[in-house]
Amino acid sequence: MKRSVRRVRKKSGRRKAGGTAMAAAAVLLTAGCLAGCQKKQVNPGDIAGFDPGEQYLSLWVHSIEDTEEGQAYRQSVDRFNEVYNGQYFADIEFVPRNDSGGGYSDKVNASVMAGSLPDVLTVDGPNIAAYAANGIIQPLAELTQEEKGAYLESILEQGTYQGKLYALGVMESSVGMYYNKDILAEAGISVPEAGNPWTWSEFLEILEELKPLMEEKNGYPLDMTFPVGEASIYYYAPFVWSNGGNLVSEDGLGVDGFFNSEEMKETLGFFRVVVEKGYMAEAPIDHLFESGRAAFKFDGAWEVNTVYQNYPDINLGVAPYVTGDNWDGGRYTPTGSWAYAASSGTEHLEGATELVKWMSGVESGMRIWELSKTFPSTYEAFDDIDVFQTDENYAALYEQLKEYGHPRPKTPVYPQVSTSFQQALESVALGGQESGPVLDKSVERINAKLERYIRK
Amino acid sequence: MKKRRSDSLLGMAFFGPALVLLTVFLFIPMVLTLVFSFTDYFALNPNLTRFVGLKNYVGIFKDELFLQSFFNTVRFVLIILPCQGLGALGLALLINKVTICKKYFKVAFFVPVVMSLAVVSTLWMQIYSPEGILNTLLGNLGISAQPFIHSAKQALPSIAVMSVWQGMGYQMIIFLGGLQAINPGLYEAAEMDHASEWQKFKDITLPELKPLCVFVFITVTIGAFRMIVQPMVMTGGGPSHSTYTMVYNIYETGTVNWEIGLASTMAIVFAVFVMALTIVQTILTRDKEENHVDKKAKRN
Numbered sequence: 001m002k003r004s005v006r007r008v009r010k011k012s013g014r015r016k017a018g019g020t021a022m023a024a025a026a027v028l029l030t031a032g033c034l035a036g037c038q039k040k041q042v043n044p045g046d047i048a049g050f051d052p053g054e055q056y057l058s059l060w061v062h063s064i065e066d067t068e069e070g071q072a073y074r075q076s077v078d079r080f081n082e083v084y085n086g087q088y089f090a091d092i093e094f095v096p097r098n099d100s101g102g103g104y105s106d107k108v109n110a111s112v113m114a115g116s117l118p119d120v121l122t123v124d125g126p127n128i129a130a131y132a133a134n135g136i137i138q139p140l141a142e143l144t145q146e147e148k149g150a151y152l153e154s155i156l157e158q159g160t161y162q163g164k165l166y167a168l169g170v171m172e173s174s175v176g177m178y179y180n181k182d183i184l185a186e187a188g189i190s191v192p193e194a195g196n197p198w199t200w201s202e203f204l205e206i207l208e209e210l211k212p213l214m215e216e217k218n219g220y221p222l223d224m225t226f227p228v229g230e231a232s233i234y235y236y237a238p239f240v241w242s243n244g245g246n247l248v249s250e251d252g253l254g255v256d257g258f259f260n261s262e263e264m265k266e267t268l269g270f271f272r273v274v275v276e277k278g279y280m281a282e283a284p285i286d287h288l289f290e291s292g293r294a295a296f297k298f299d300g301a302w303e304v305n306t307v308y309q310n311y312p313d314i315n316l317g318v319a320p321y322v323t324g325d326n327w328d329g330g331r332y333t334p335t336g337s338w339a340y341a342a343s344s345g346t347e348h349l350e351g352a353t354e355l356v357k358w359m360s361g362v363e364s365g366m367r368i369w370e371l372s373k374t375f376p377s378t379y380e381a382f383d384d385i386d387v388f389q390t391d392e393n394y395a396a397l398y399e400q401l402k403e404y405g406h407p408r409p410k411t412p413v414y415p416q417v418s419t420s421f422q423q424a425l426e427s428v429a430l431g432g433q434e435s436g437p438v439l440d441k442s443v444e445r446i447n448a449k450l451e452r453y454i455r456k
Numbered sequence: 457m458k459k460r461r462s463d464s465l466l467g468m469a470f471f472g473p474a475l476v477l478l479t480v481f482l483f484i485p486m487v488l489t490l491v492f493s494f495t496d497y498f499a500l501n502p503n504l505t506r507f508v509g510l511k512n513y514v515g516i517f518k519d520e521l522f523l524q525s526f527f528n529t530v531r532f533v534l535i536i537l538p539c540q541g542l543g544a545l546g547l548a549l550l551i552n553k554v555t556i557c558k559k560y561f562k563v564a565f566f567v568p569v570v571m572s573l574a575v576v577s578t579l580w581m582q583i584y585s586p587e588g589i590l591n592t593l594l595g596n597l598g599i600s601a602q603p604f605i606h607s608a609k610q611a612l613p614s615i616a617v618m619s620v621w622q623g624m625g626y627q628m629i630i631f632l633g634g635l636q637a638i639n640p641g642l643y644e645a646a647e648m649d650h651a652s653e654w655q656k657f658k659d660i661t662l663p664e665l666k667p668l669c670v671f672v673f674i675t676v677t678i679g680a681f682r683m684i685v686q687p688m689v690m691t692g693g694g695p696s697h698s699t700y701t702m703v704y705n706i707y708e709t710g711t712v713n714w715e716i717g718l719a720s721t722m723a724i725v726f727a728v729f730v731m732a733l734t735i736v737q738t739i740l741t742r743d744k745e746e747n748h749v750d751k752k753a754k755r756n
Contacts, residue, residue: 105711106711109499109714112499112500112502113502130714134498135501136500227692228692228693228694229692281586282603282606283585283586283604283606283607284585284586285585285587286585286587415712415713419708419712423694423696423697426694426695430695431608431695431696441520445521449715452496452498452504
């Protein structure tokens with residue numbers, strides 16, 4: 001009896017020891033991970049090219065190294081290290097990002113918690129406000145007027161939050177209203193000059209005129225969709241702006257009276273007419289424009305390259321972006337892309353700012369165009385790239401960007417504004433719902449997300 | 457005694473690493489999720505996190521979008537469960553009877569299971585597209601083109617059908633294994649009694665497959681509840697949120713809108729619901745089984 005009791009005791013003792021060992025192992029592993037996730041300490045000589053006396057600067061980009069974009073970043077960093085040899089050493093890390101924005105942003109979020117942000121990181125244009133408002137990035141060190149003046153106004157505007165410059169991008173983007181020259185010639189329609197765009201009422205008349213011709217071609221006047229994701233707000237918010245409306249208030253902290261304004265309702269009404277009258281296909285048809293079955297299409301600047309490379313039969317033109325009926329001549333066309341910013345964790349703001357300036361500068365911009373055919377962000381880069389002078393379509397897109405580029409809403413709750421915009425467009429234009437209640441519901445939902453910023 | 461100790465040490469050596477990994481990657485996150493669900497944890501600004509009590513729990517049940525995503529998910533399950541379960545059983549019975557090219561059919565029906573869901577979804581986007589294969593076929597039959605995934609009414613059933621097609625092969629293999637394990641003597645005996653095909657199916661095949669049915673029933677249910685890839689790739693949850701599922705909602709709330717606290721609450725509610733449902737399923741099916749055994753015993 002005694003013996004058996006002892007045996008049991010012994011057994012339980014052993015179990016306890018085992019449990020303790022395991023708990024210790026778990027703690028060790030967790031601690032190891034946490035330590036690993038902490039900001040890494042790099043000493044001169046650890047990495048080739050990092051010499052004593054140089055300031056170490058870490059940099060995260062949202063890309064894969066093997067891509068053309070990644071190569072452009074790699075080469076720009078290498079050049080930075082050459083030019084600033086003895087002063088700074090930049091260490092680039094590539095963090096892949098999937099289409100829905102995960103991956104890269106997950107890593108940033110995790111690092112915010114662990115306090116292991118790099119010195120410089122890339123931020124998508126519309127997220128700059130949220131990152132700034134939550135103290136993930138800090139304003140850049142002061143730039144001279146000349147330095148600032150090198151960038152397109154849209155880039156400075158995108159990087160500014162509440163009066164301070166936080167980010168500078170190497171890439172700028174644009175959306176064109178493309179048209180098929182042959183089809184418009186056949187219909188006897190001529191496109192207006194830059195600076196004198198069609199208003200949407202005029203555009204509806206053009207679409208009506210084109211409809212019979214396009215039906216003959218088994219197509220539609222307009223190749224357009226309202227896709228889920230960033231594209232919808234990016235392509236179609238300009239209709240609200242050029243109609244005198246705004247999606248959010250000036251400080252980005254209010255939407256009531258903006259997102260559900262009359263101007264917004266009119267815009268949705270315009271898209272409803274386009275769908276109702278059958279000027280576009282209700283269910284998206286692939287390559288409608290590229291196969292010559294649509295007269296117009298809204299698409300990113302990359303479309304020019306796509307058509308040139310893959311659809312040589314299409315006679316492509318870029319028309320001035322259609323405006324609302326209340327346009328006052330102000331800025332309204334789509335812009336925005338990823339930009340570099342200094343993290344709030346960096347203790348070397350001067351160095352970080354130098355790196356941001358270099359990575360977004362003229363040389364880096366020309367490289368990003370060369371390798372990935374993405375628009376640069378400085379006047380000089382555009383002037384130095386031949387195609388923006390010689391090719392009428394690229395020239396038109398640059399002109400539009402320069403004169404009329406408008407950033408997307410600057411608000412910390414941008415993701416909610418973006419999804420709400422797409423949903424409203426879909427519900428009203430495609431679903432035929434009344435715009436008032438749909439927009440009021442959106443306002444309610446965005447307000448719920450704004451609460452945390454207003455509370456502070 | 458010595459042997460036993462070394463056995464247990466050996467066991468621990470095998471079991472330990474798995475336990476550590478499970479703890480770090482499963483148990484700790486589970487506990488954290490529960491803790492976060494009572495906070496307003498915001499990924500971009502974790503320092504401001506506060507305990508908010510049951511506010512999130514009350515909030516999500518007032519949130520129309522959450523309720524819609526919940527009912528969408530239930531709708532998915534209601535379509536997928538019978539179609540996939542019965543379809544898999546049907547396929548298994550057919551293949552069991554086939555004598556030529558049996559292997560070919562087995563592989564053919566199993567292939568979609570092996571393919572990545574994202575690939576299958578992209579493929580079916582082509583099939584469902586306005587000028588895709590399916591609409592061309594319908595056109596030849598004189599039926600006008602259907603919008604499928606582009607209409608708020610048809611999107612959910614369209615995706616459900618695709619999911620059934622994709623997932624069925626797996627359950628088919630399970631049923632096939634079950635069918636082959638049935639003692640042929642039972643069928644021989646039935647034949648001697650001049651039992652019809654239907655009687656053989658009803659009184660031998662089905663009862664013998666019962667435990668498998670329960671397993672398939674539960675795994676398909678849980679699988680269908682976890683639906684996210686298909687709507688994410690094919691419709692982005694649209695049109696008008698008609699294919700927005702619970703898991704999709706949790707994902708977007710947590711990663712796109714950065715609201716980890718709220719997403720955790722949704723995840724907890726969802727997990728509790730699925731767990732409760734699984735328990736109910738298990739109890740219901742177990743009772744039937746016992747009744748069945750009881751009846752058999754009585755009959756004897």
